[in-house]
Amino acid sequence: MSFILKTVSDNVAFITLNRPEKFNSFNREMALALQQALDECMRDDEVRAVYLTAEGKAFCAGQDLGEAVDPDGPTLRSIVHGHYNPIIERIRNIEKPVVCAVNGVAAGAGANIALCCDIVVATEQATFIQAFSKIGLIPDCGGTFFLPRLIGFQKASALMMMADNIDAKEAERLGMIYKYFSAETFVEESKKIALHLAKMPTKAFAYTKLALNKTVTNNLAQQLAVEEEYQAACGETEDFDEGIQAFLEKRKPEFKGI
Numbered sequence: 001m002s003f004i005l006k007t008v009s010d011n012v013a014f015i016t017l018n019r020p021e022k023f024n025s026f027n028r029e030m031a032l033a034l035q036q037a038l039d040e041c042m043r044d045d046e047v048r049a050v051y052l053t054a055e056g057k058a059f060c061a062g063q064d065l066g067e068a069v070d071p072d073g074p075t076l077r078s079i080v081h082g083h084y085n086p087i088i089e090r091i092r093n094i095e096k097p098v099v100c101a102v103n104g105v106a107a108g109a110g111a112n113i114a115l116c117c118d119i120v121v122a123t124e125q126a127t128f129i130q131a132f133s134k135i136g137l138i139p140d141c142g143g144t145f146f147l148p149r150l151i152g153f154q155k156a157s158a159l160m161m162m163a164d165n166i167d168a169k170e171a172e173r174l175g176m177i178y179k180y181f182s183a184e185t186f187v188e189e190s191k192k193i194a195l196h197l198a199k200m201p202t203k204a205f206a207y208t209k210l211a212l213n214k215t216v217t218n219n220l221a222q223q224l225a226v227e228e229e230y231q232a233a234c235g236e237t238e239d240f241d242e243g244i245q246a247f248l249e250k251r252k253p254e255f256k257g258i
Helices: 028-043 065-069 076-093 109-115 131-135 143-151 153-162 168-174 186-198 202-214 220-234 238-248
Strands: 004-009 012-017 049-054 098-102 119-123 127-129 179-181
Touching: 004 028, 012 028, 012 186, 028 076, 049 186, 065 076, 076 109, 076 202, 098 109, 098 186, 109 127, 109 143, 119 168, 119 186, 131 153, 143 153, 168 179, 179 186, 186 202, 202 220, 202 238
Parallel strands: 012 049, 049 098, 098 119, 119 179
Antiparallel strands: 004 012
């Protein structure tokens, strides 16, 4: 049984965490399989957007603690360094939009993997929890990086220390996620976002991601220079030519991501 399922349809790679009996908690095999799936998406020109979700009632309960405390298993350092950090780096560096559809509880590493994606949506039944403090750990998977930028330093600090459950409605209100949907419409509406993105100028999305990544260390002058450089690069794409031509001809553009 594969812990990660991947199919490609309509230029979207659908990646599914598939360890539902363990609430999709990560072990080494699952983490490496997700890394591989993301690498395949990066190399596949047919893939223009990625849709990440999970099987079962949970999105991801974080790390499989049985593996973490196994005396013959990997250390915490090796889990963070070899399992999780490469996943976060791949999601942020893949030059394609990544939509995360949170179908249930997202705890610990599961919450932070979701929050590092480009667009995060959830079913109304989903909850997010920074569960690390419950077992004497700090947030990993970029949690200390992304969450303060999404909702502010004070709120992020409190959620990390208090380990509060945040429901989907509150997550949207805080700016933690883009939208939440009813249980009945969640799958259809979340997939619709990924399918829509795949038909958009995905080369421009790649530059948008690169520019957003650089805002962390750049000052205003440096960021303006980045925008200048990437805007010029976008202006040389076929999608820009198509967008302008479609505008002038008053028709819907047909972007190809090149």
